[in-house]
Structure formats: C-alpha cells, structure tokens
Amino acid sequence: MKVRTRFAPSPTGFLHIGGARTALFSWAYARRHGGVFILRVEDTDVARSTPAAVQAILDGMQWLGLAHDEGPFYQMQRMERYKEVIAGMLAAGSAYYCYTSKDELDQLRAAQEARKEKPRYDGRWRPESGKILPAPPAGVAPVVRFCNPVDGVVSWDDQVKGRIEFANVELDDFIIARGDGTPTYNFCVVVDDVDMGITHVIRGDDHVNNTPRQINLLHALQAPVPHYAHLSMILGDDGQKLSKRHGAVSVMQYHEDGYLPEAVLNYLARLGWSHGDDEVFDMNQFVAWFDLNHITASAAQFNTEKLNWLNAHYIRQADLSRLAADVASRLAVRDVATVAGPDLERVIALYRERAGNLNELADAVHPFYAMVTPSAELREQHLTPSACAALAALQDHFAGCPWQAAELGQAVKQTAAEQGLKMPQVAIPLRVALLGLPQSPAIDAVLEVMGRERVAERLSRILAV
C-alpha cells in the first residue's frame, strides 16, 4: 500500500519549530517510501484562524523546502462532506442529539471536579434501550455527540511509543457537531484522514489522548485505522515548555536571524531522531535513512548552540553566489550597497569560516563597503606614533607593489623589519586602519581583496588625522 502522510496545522499562528519538525518527519516518511505528502489546513476554528497565518505556514514550509504533493486542503471547504457523514451516523445510531446547555455542562463539570472525578459528559441524552429520554427543550440547538463504546479497551501500537491502551470508560461521548451544525476537530480529522487515504498519522504528542476517540470513530465509520506515530514535544533552550509567550518562534525568524534552512532541517532531523552517530547530513541522506523506530519517545530540549554549529558548518559549505546574494540583501537593509565595492564573493570567501550566521557574515563584510572609523579606544591602543610611521612606510611599499597577496604580505613583513617591529605590530594597526577592527583574516588576503585604491584611500585618511 502506498504511504500517504499529512501535515495538518491549524492556522492560528506562525509555523514554529515543533510544527516544522512534525512536518519534516511526515514529509521524510512519505519521501522515504515513495509516498504522498499532503498539506491540510485545519481552519474550522473560525474565530482564531486567519489568512495571514495560513500564509505564514506556507511561507515556512517553502523556506524549509518541504513541498507537499497534494493540497493544501482546507477543512472549511469540506463542510458538506462532514455534514453528510454526520447525517449518516445519526441515521445509523452511532451519534445522537444532545440538548444539554453549556451552563448545565459547566455545573456537571464543577460537581465532578468537586468529587475529584475526571470531568466528562454523563450520557444523559444518550439513547439506550429501556431509557426514557426527556422531551427536547424548546429553543435549544442541539449538539451531536458520538456514541462511544461503554466498555472494553482501545489500543494501538504507536510507532514511537509502543503499545498504548485506553479503557473506554475513560472516554465520554464527545461532541462531533456544534449547536450551529459545524463539525469539531476530532471528527474532521477522522473524516479527512479516511477520505484522503492517510496511512500514517505522524503528529505531536499532545494528540495521544485524541487517538482512542478517533479510533472509535473510525470503527463506527467502518474505516481502516492508520498507523500512528506520536512525536514528543520540543522544550525550549531552558528546558521549559515552548509557548507563544515563551521561546516559541516562527521558523521564519530563523531566516531573519541568519540561519540557512539546511542547518535548521539538519538540526531538527537530529532532534528526536538518530541514525547511529551521524550528525551532519543533507535531506537526501536523511530521507534515505529516515525511519519511525529511531525516534525518541521522550521530550527533547532545543539547543541553540548546536544549531549554531551546524549553521556555521553549512555556511562554510554553501555556494558563494548564494551567500553573496543573501548577504547583499542583508546589507541593503542597512543601506549599504555592495555593487561598487570589492567583489562580494571574494570577501565572503575570506570571512565565511568565522561566521556563525548570515547576519554575522554581513557584519564582518560590512567594513569593506562602508566608511571605517575605528573607535577612539582602538586608535589610542593601536595607532601609536611608531605604528603610524610604519603605516606611512607601507604606503610607499604598496605604491610599487604588484597587487597580489604574496607580494603584499612580503611588503608588510619587510616594512616591519625595516621599522624594527614585529609582524603583529604592523599588521594589527593596519587592520585597524583598513577595517576599524584589530582582527581580520590573513592581512595579505584582506589587502588583495580590498584593492589598491581603497587601501590607499583608507590609509591616507587615517594618517591624515
């Protein structure tokens, strides 16, 4: 049977890191088995769903490169189908109308909690043989409830957690359609999964408790039960639960923060899944390796430092043209143009191995394209009279020097020797003069890439002060 998986976010906010991992695993599983990956938008909560959130999710998926094969499907567009199934269940007796008001429900819940019982619907409107139902109260729009089995157990072999069992007595007759006739989540999910032929439901841990209800519903509809794989949650860097107000950020924020999607993907793949000791791999490799039985059953804490390491790794691997395009746009945001300056790809080649993210790379490269003014502190510390004398001597050496790293390095060395200084005593003031910073890549490479005119201009400007 062909594998069919789905990612089913509700559009009430951005795509965050936990959702992204769920999507990644669902996507990878389908790809691994030559199956189909479906995107389904669960927008039945009209009050909280927004088009902007739908777009944010689509953007996040696209940035990560998690392409769906079918969809996106929108539940709001499937109302007729849900109503049809509900009518069928009502007719078949596997669902019934319930006229209990919200107030009555609140009272019931309060009473149960007072008795330290698990709050649940008491089945007062459930038709049973020999039971006389009260007359439906006037003016109450009934909800539709599912006739959950009253005894026995529901169980399944969770692909990550192993066998899980629930006693049916723990489950109540949950609502499948609201008073206004619109269907609710557990019901829509089941109908959609059946209609879309989903074979593997890969989703967050928080759905474990919905699963027995959904399986019972599946039985009532005489539909096959898919395989389930419940992914445990991702905790924040501090071990705390990730939430909108605590640490949960949009995957697009990672883009903003200078992360490469392949780094985020590689990190996420490794968070809660493993393939022996392998740490660094691309998505082709991941898809070839991915399986459900190497997923960790317990929650994982997000570790930004490891993500940073992977990001630095991928920055070192990336095509220079891609990095240049990205960095140029980050600099453009700061009103720094790169077209007139030194070749951006060559500058990036010099700096990429010391950047943890693309914003740092942009920072590092920035001085090549904008006026440099070393801080007073740096001037005082490094641009001493003897250093300035050396820089002046350098100007002369540079004038007749072929503009090649080897010769330029030689010129710096020679100047140092002539001035009776050690190499760093010339190289560091030179860095401060050219870049406004005491550290840089190899000074000869910096000189070469910066170019004769720019170096001359910056040196004379510094020495003129």
Add this chain to the structure above:
RNA sequence: GACCCUAUCGUCUAGAGGCCUAGGACAAUACCCUUUCACGGUAUGAACCGGGGUUCGAAUCCCCGUGGGGUCGCCA
C-alpha cells in the same frame, strides 16, 4: 485529582540481555597550528533517577516509588 506518556554526560543522542572500563556530537577546559580573530587538529573532565525483582549475566525486561511532560473545551 483522573487518565496517558516518559527518564543515559550540562544539552542532543548511540545502546534491541553479555560487544559497555557506557560510544558520538554540541558546549566546557587544555594544548598544537597561526602575523591577529577564527577554522582545523589533539587531549581531558562529564551520564545509565532511586528501590526491588527476573536472569549465570540488566543501561537494556518486569514491578513500585520519584522527577518531568501531555490531556481532561460546542479549541485544534
């Protein structure tokens, strides 16, 4: 509170009863490389939650504690 899940270095993890003197990676520390800062290399420290079983043998299986998490909506 009830139900369900879970537990290996600070963190992510390897580990399917003997291969474990518990491995790798991030982070940390030290050293090497080096004209600076990085990169890279080498090395070091660092863990099987506790208690009972089962077994010739348990990080691995079972039970009980304890810790952590999830769920108990006419939200998804």
